[in-house]
Amino acid sequence: MDGHFIDPTPETLADEHLCCIIRSKKPHPGAEAKRRWLADRLQEGHVFRKLQAKATVFIEYAPLETAWVPIEGDNYLYLYCLWVDSAHKGQGYGRALMEHCLADARAQGRSGACMLGAEKQKSWSSDQSFAGRYGFRAVDATPQGYRLLAHAFDGTVPRFAESAKRGTIEEERLTIYYDAQCPYVWQSLQTVRKYCEAQGVPFVLIEVDTLEEAKALPCVFNDYAVFYHGRFETVNLLDTAYLKRILKK
Incomplete structure (x- = not known):
């Protein structure tokens, strides 16, 4: 396996591209929003480890206590994305990144690592079958078909917050909760705005901008969640085709 991994710091982050959207001469609003979000998170123990190349090869994880997800549990790491x-x-990059995360969890004296999964593999989520080869197993589930996967070192397991299993809100309009972690969120929101405004579809965009808000969300969440007619629909980023399918319901 060729290549070298680096862990950007708040001081070096401005000089690094962020993998998902390769930096060009013109700043990308989604990438710059993530850069600002990540600079704050790195000071909380968040890890963004990437291949030192212009490539989408990275892992992102954080202490569960400070991870922006409605998941509870003591002494775990939460794996946002690999x-x-x-x-x-x-080329062995996925293996190297996963092994680094698990080794880091052990070095910190953690009880294990966990991640969001689903009954069926979702786009924009890490490969569940790959995680399964490293000991990740379902330890909790929501009525909407999502699972919490964990690799437990000591027998303790994390769990979804009760609010995350609710999957309903009072708002009937198309509602999207989001944060700035994923650069593609910005692009999806522009697509939603453009289509809904052109079609006269009422919608609400709710930015999740504190840890407390993220921990209390009424659904599973990795950085994006969609409701329609008060019912949770998906954590997948919406393109126009997917948006149209939801609006037909």
């Missing part, structure tokens, strides 16, 4: 693009698969 992504190796197709051009770099088969």
Whole structure:
């Protein structure tokens, strides 16, 4: 396996591209929003480890106590995302990143690591079958078909907050909760705004901008969640086709 991994710091972050959206001469609003969000999170123990190359090869995780997800539990790491693009698969990068995360958890004296999963593999989520090869197993579930996967070192397990299992809100309009962690969130929100405004579809966009708000969300959440007619729909980022399917319900 060729290549070298680096862990950007708040001081070096401004000089690094963020993998998902390769930096060009013109700043990308989504990438710059993530850069600001990440600079604050790195000071809380958040880890963003990436291949030192212009490639989408990285892992992102944080102490569960400060992870912006409605998941509870003591002494765990939460794995937000592990992504190796197709051009770099088969070179051992995914294995190296996962092993680094688990080794870091053990070095910190953690009880294990956990991540969001689902009954069926979702887009924009880490590969569940790959995680399964490293000991991740379902330890909790929501009525909407999402699972909490954990690799437990000591027999203790995390759990979804009760609010996350509710999956309903009073608002009937198309409602999207989001934060700035994923650069593609900005693009999806622009798509939603453009389509809904053109079609006269009422919608609400709610930015989740504190840990407390994230921990109390009424659904599973990795950085994005969609409701329609008061019912939770998905954590997948919406494109126009997916948005149209939801609005037909």
